[in-house]
Amino acid sequence: MTDNLKALSDAGVSIWLDDLSRERLTSGNLAELIREQHVVGVTTNPTIFAGALSDGEAYDAQVRELAARGASLDAVVRELTTTDVRNACDLFRSHHSASDGVDGRVSIEVDPRLAADTEATVAEAADLWKTVDRPNLLVKIPATVEGIPAIARTLAEGISVNVTLIFSVERYRAVMEAYLTGLERAKENGHALKSIESVASFFVSRVDTEIDKRLDALGTDEAKALRGKAAIANARLAYAAFQEVFAGERWEALAAEGARPQRPLWASTGVKNPDYVDTMYVDDLVVADTVNTMPEKTLRAVADHGKISGDTVTGTAAQAQEVFDKLAEVGIDLDDVFRVLETEGVDKFEKSWAELLETVQGQLDKAH
Template sequence: MSTPTEDLSAAGVSIWLDDLSRSRIDSGNLAELISTRNVTGVTTNPSIFQAAIGNQNDDSYDAPLAALASAGADVDTAIFELTTTDVRDAADIFRPVYDATGTLDGRVSIEVSPDLAHDTDATSAEAKKLWAKVDRPNALIKIPATKAGLQAITATLAEGISVNVTLIFSLERYGEVIDAYLAGLEQAKKNGHDLSGIHSVASFFVSRVDTEVDKRLSLYRSEDAEALKGKAGLANARLAYQLFEKRFATPRAQELVAAGGNVQRPLWASTGVKDPALPDTLYVTELVAPGTVNTMPEKTLEATFDHGVITGDTITDHYEDARLVFAQLAHLGVDIADVTQVLEDEGVEKFMASWHDLQKTVATALESAPENAAENAQ
């Protein structure tokens, strides 16, 4: 009997864990998830690193923090060193997956500072700095899909650097992300880079769409509105996959593929269910299609392994259903364009807040690092 995660992998979905910490790496937990849960990659963000480094029950960062403190490292330098080390070590653990999948998977993502989300040049510069520091071919540099981020995505890909485009909410912005990716490959080709070595995923956020839409639907207090709850996120993602199919079948995209380029895979992010009234595997079992990635928090991964029911492709036969959901939302007065813009703005703000929390956490840790190191030595 196969497990649900094996079934999901067999259906063409790459399972990535949306979490990373030094203790996961050192304890062997990450390697165990590869062998027992079919995990083929990892994504990180400022919130994840803030939780890991700020975990009072985890002393795995004490020694490196003490070393950084004694070297006189400032907060941003310490964050850079700690996070790139974790990502490099995780990339090494995933290297056999990277090799076994022909470089498709085994990917580990690290994000540029959210403070740079609206600064194209600074984002591009940090992307190159992170890529050089991690120094692993199976890394991905995460860049948010803001207006400024689009140009940075193209510039980063043009340097031969693989990119995870994050914080995508709208179909319109997703179309712009695909354009930015294709432009990046075209420039990379002109710059003499081997296109086969450049990979990218487009991270389309799912559950947050339902959270915002359902909040607005609650204001209508009608049966029609209630019936639409929990449907917008799936509809949005399914139509994104249809757009993916169309755009990568164009002559422009196919010419790049013929030159060795890879398609930019859709990645379903924010797949932890936030509404307890919905099934806890909803954004996994209902978003199955070949050539996709689903990055899951551990709770969702374990729920999928325990009781997820994988029935094959649950996207491509539902395009009409998805368009109907959007039409019904529009009829009620729910402005999807406004929803997705609000979510993009909030997403950047939340990552900025987490980044600043991470800075505070590391600043405090650097101050107490010598004391902790002394206690651990006794």
């Protein structure tokens, strides 16, 4: 069952689980995935926490305790989520040590309502880093226009960052620029660059979902022939940009000081279209120095019937660009696609956060 996952790991892809809950921690499920399924990290987001907190009674005792102390709603949410993340960080500490700090990482996102507020994002990132207080934490900051300077400023304080909600290669280049700037400032601030880790989370399946919808609306044979091809092409172009930036002189100077490259992370890799192979966003994005964060359903599918056959990305940039050229030719406005996806991504997380607050408020009301 795990041969495919071992092959993926051996190819240089770090396997992270895109889920976390108190239930996973206390039942031993996460420990089992680490032990038997080559999982070496975890990512969370507001939607994941909203689902975890609305499901079952795992949080009831802590909610009652916090209610008795008179904690505010926001304080309760912060305490519940950071407790799970801290405990997950502890579970991954041996992987963190064994990988010299590269893996064994657990991500927690800043409040999505701050996505358009640089100053508040920087403050929240610092507070989360201090609250969780674990060296293998990654603070997630969205790659919005306002998020880009927040990323550089957070890194400059020696805080490790998972940059999330990246859709376009153009925005990804701005993220890499923010990473290099952040490291340069961190060095000036006296931080050891080797202790700073970062990944850049490129959202995959949502690109196909949006573009396929537009291709279906066009309805031509040329348009239909491009269905299901955009997301992988987009990620492959991102990897080509990664290779370019992390081979330049500016990067080499930072690497000489112990800095590590900011690895691309393939996020949103669960396949949403039942017509497509359910492991395509793993099978077709195998390449060294990357992370693939999967929901458990995708992880189990890859273990069962994935087609892991070595590097499927290096040298594919020209072919990927052809896909994008054809998309433009049939009338797909790619700039608009990426604008819509970013807006929807922020909105979705804001809605999930509102659901999370509502769920916890209900639990607090019961506890009083």
